[in-house]
Amino acid sequence: MKQKANIKTVAARAGVAASTVSRYFNGHYVSQSVRERLAEIISELGYTRSATARNLSLGLKGCFGVVVDSTQDPWFTQLLMGIEEELAARDISLMLSSLELRGVYDPGIVFTWIREQRVDGLILVKSQGRDRALAHAAIQAKLPIVMVVPYENLADAQTLHCDNHAAGVTVANHLAELGHRCIAFAGGPGNSLDTRERLRGLRDGLAACGLEMDDRNVSFCGSFEAEAGVRWAEIFFNSPLNVTAVVTGNDALALGVMRVAQQHGIRIPADLSLVGFDNIPECALLWPGLTTMAQPMREMGKVACQDLFEAIASPGFVKTVIYPMQLVVRESSGPVAIKESRRNALV
Numbered sequence: 283m284k285q286k287a288n289i290k291t292v293a294a295r296a297g298v299a300a301s302t303v304s305r306y307f308n309g310h311y312v313s314q315s316v317r318e319r320l321a322e323i324i325s326e327l328g329y330t331r332s333a334t335a336r337n338l339s340l341g342l343k344g345c346f347g348v349v350v351d352s353t354q355d356p357w358f359t360q361l362l363m364g365i366e367e368e369l370a371a372r373d374i375s376l377m378l379s380s381l382e383l384r385g386v387y388d389p390g391i392v393f394t395w396i397r398e399q400r401v402d403g404l405i406l407v408k409s410q411g412r413d414r415a416l417a418h419a420a421i422q423a424k425l426p427i428v429m430v431v432p433y434e435n436l437a438d439a440q441t442l443h444c445d446n447h448a449a450g451v452t453v454a455n456h457l458a459e460l461g462h463r464c465i466a467f468a469g470g471p472g473n474s475l476d477t478r479e480r481l482r483g484l485r486d487g488l489a490a491c492g493l494e495m496d497d498r499n500v501s502f503c504g505s506f507e508a509e510a511g512v513r514w515a516e517i518f519f520n521s522p523l524n525v526t527a528v529v530t531g532n533d534a535l536a537l538g539v540m541r542v543a544q545q546h547g548i549r550i551p552a553d554l555s556l557v558g559f560d561n562i563p564e565c566a567l568l569w570p571g572l573t574t575m576a577q578p579m580r581e582m583g584k585v586a587c588q589d590l591f592e593a594i595a596s597p598g599f600v601k602t603v604i605y606p607m608q609l610v611v612r613e614s615s616g617p618v619a620i621k622e623s624r625r626n627a628l629v
Contacts, residue, residue, distance in 0.1 A: 355534075365587055369587055404425060406430070457527050458491040467528075530559070537568070551613065577607055
């Protein structure tokens with residue numbers, strides 16, 4: 283009967299130490315020539331390493347925790363796809379917690395994960411000030427954490443951000459080139475770092491074009507959800523339309539604004555241009571399609587996992603990754619062409 287291959291068999295065939303094979307499987311450094319030789323021998327022998335054995339050798343549970351306010355966020359679902367792709371490739375399980383699962387903030391399950399050491403690390407998504415206790419509990423427990431687009435930065439945690447200021451500047455330039463001079467901003471919560479940086483970039487970009495935002499046209503919504511955009515728009519469109527473009531804090535808000543605009547007979551972009559941030563899939567499915575600044579959400583999900591693995595392998599490892607955003611121009615933004623008669627009709 284043919285003996286089943288094991289890690290020692292692989293090492294002997296490759297002419298390397300068993301510890302080298304272990305480093306290869308655990309994602310640590312192995313020279314390219316040795317990697318290629320090991321890959322060939324592993325394929326030839328049909329050897330697969332037990333995920334349980336690997337995790338035990340590393341002292342791991344084989345599970346990551348992902349924490350977010352709500353899994354209903356379309357931005358989050360894209361991020362989650364990247365997380366799942368990366369963890370599936372590494373045979374790591376996923377535990378997911380919605381902090382507002384029943385409509386009330388409840389971090390209890392995550393504190394249990396930390397206290398009982400159920401996970402090897404945490405990915406905190408869009409964490410807010412109220413989540414500081416969770417982050418500090420993880421740090422005190424020496425549990426690696428990665429924060430993805432947090433409302434505020436934490437010195438002891440790895441962080442993934444997008445360059446929101448530069449994205450705001452890009453939006454300002456896009457609208458200025460289309461002839462827009464009077465622009466409104468409907469951001470997410472005012473305490474969100476993303477919101478503040480996008481607004482700052484928008485102001486700076488307009489200023490570079492010799493334009494200034496009227497503070498009366500700057501608002502903050504209670505959340506980043508479409509319903510918050512609807513509530514803002516219902517108030518906004520019941521007043522005289524004194525702007526030619528609206529920039530929202532994210533795409534979900536923009537879709538809520540678009541719905542109310544259409545209910546009021548406001549044509550997009552003929553009467554009003556609209557720009558969002560994120561590039562969630564819905565943006566390309568509706569008509570008019572939404573012009574937006576695209577975030578690489580799936581890539582960020584993958585990298586969050588990779589950084590967590592690196593933090594597990596090298597305790598104390600901390601870094602910040604900042605991604606550029608790309609302008610995606612669709613039908614919701616266009617040149618200023620509001621005739622005075624139409625403007626008067628809207629008023």
